[in-house]
Amino acid sequence: MQIYISGSLAFDRIMTFPDKFSNHILPDKLHILNVCFLVDGLEEKFGGTGGNIAYNLSLLGEKPVLLSQVGRDFAAYDTWLQEHGIGAEGIRTVEQEFTAGAYITTDQADNQITGFNPGAMKYPCQFDMTTIDSADALGIISPGNLGDMMDHPRYYRENAIPFIFDPGQQIPAFSGEQLVQALDGAEILITNDYELEMILKATGMTKAEVVERVAYLITTLGEKGSVVNCKGQETHVSAVPVSSVVDPTGAGDAFRAGLLKGLAMEKTVAEAARLGSVCAAYAVEHKGTQEHRFSFQKFTKRYEASFGPLE
Structure with a gap:
């Protein structure tokens, strides 16, 4: 099975300010705010939802196709993806732009x-x-x-190709009508519990009405695992124990990669979500979204320690 990932490719540029912002912002001067924070260097990480999902799938032995867009500064990220067997045939380069980027400054x-x-x-x-x-x-x-988030679901739906709709942080950018159109007919709608509430509020639908429009609804709950809902029949999938919680950023994308791998292995959706839990655990234990490593053999042992044989 060939997996196609529509999603962002981005650079995360992370800076640390060795003090507290509050010590340098005058509350009575917020109307003329003008501050400069001297940071302790800069770290550049590869990220974006599409890139994170693709990276985790590569660790699981898959070679997904990324459908995304990048700018003229993409060369280093491109090399990284190629090293992990992820081709660029679905990636558009927009020469007059930079690749999407988050510039994050964190204080003490x-x-x-x-x-x-x-x-x-x-x-x-x-x-x-x-x-x-x-x-x-x-x-x-x-x-x-x-x-892309509107057009790709439409194409998949019209051509009977199963797809997962994962709107995430883009939910506020859609109207309620657009969200209904995009999720309609999805094999799986996946969100965390907060995002699901945002969808219900935007669309005016009840959870039961959403469930009727998709084959499965998966709600991730962080350390509490996830819930797979099929027409009102719910199955709880537990989270996998971690050695330490270093950075939860990227755990959701890792979960989605494990889920996709399980579906490619023709597992049930609930069984595939278990692979998602294992993949998410690796991400949580490392800082950054593409910093963790594992072999499929080690992945399998960790899966079996929590859920039993992976057949």
Whole structure:
């Protein structure tokens, strides 16, 4: 099965301020705010929802196709993806733009100031969807270009290709009507519990009405695991114990990669979600979204320690 990932590719540029922001902001002068924070260097990490999912799938032995868009500064990230067997045939380069980037400054109290430049993500990826073999394909639409997030579900739906809709942080950018159109007919709608409430509020639908429009609804609950809902029948999937919680950022994308791997192995959705739990555990134990490593053999042993044989 060929997996197609619609989603962002981005640089995370992380800076640490060795003090507290509050010591340098005058509350009575917020109307003329003008501050400069001298940071302790800069770390550049590869990220974006599409890139994170693809990276985790590569660790699981898959070679997904990324449908995304990048800018003229993408060379280092491109090399990283190629090293992990992820090709660029579905990635559009927009030469007049930079690749999407998050600029994150964290102070000693763990407060953050973030600026996000969508850059090339403002443009659709323009992938020729007709080249997809509908008999052997699985798609996931994760946060990225808004046009792609509407167009790709429509194509999958019209061509009977199963797809996962994962709107995530882009939920507020859609109208309620657009969300209904995009999720309608999805094999799986996946959100965390807060995002699900946002969808219900935006669309005016009840949870039961959402469940009727998709084959499965998966709600992730962090350390409490996840719930797989099939037409009102719920199955709880536990989280996998971790050695330490270092950084939960990227755990959701890792979960989605494990889920996709399970579906590619023709597991049930609940069984596939168990693979998602294992993959998420690796991400939580490392700082950054593409810093963890594992072999499929080690992954299998960890799975079996929590859930029994992976047949």
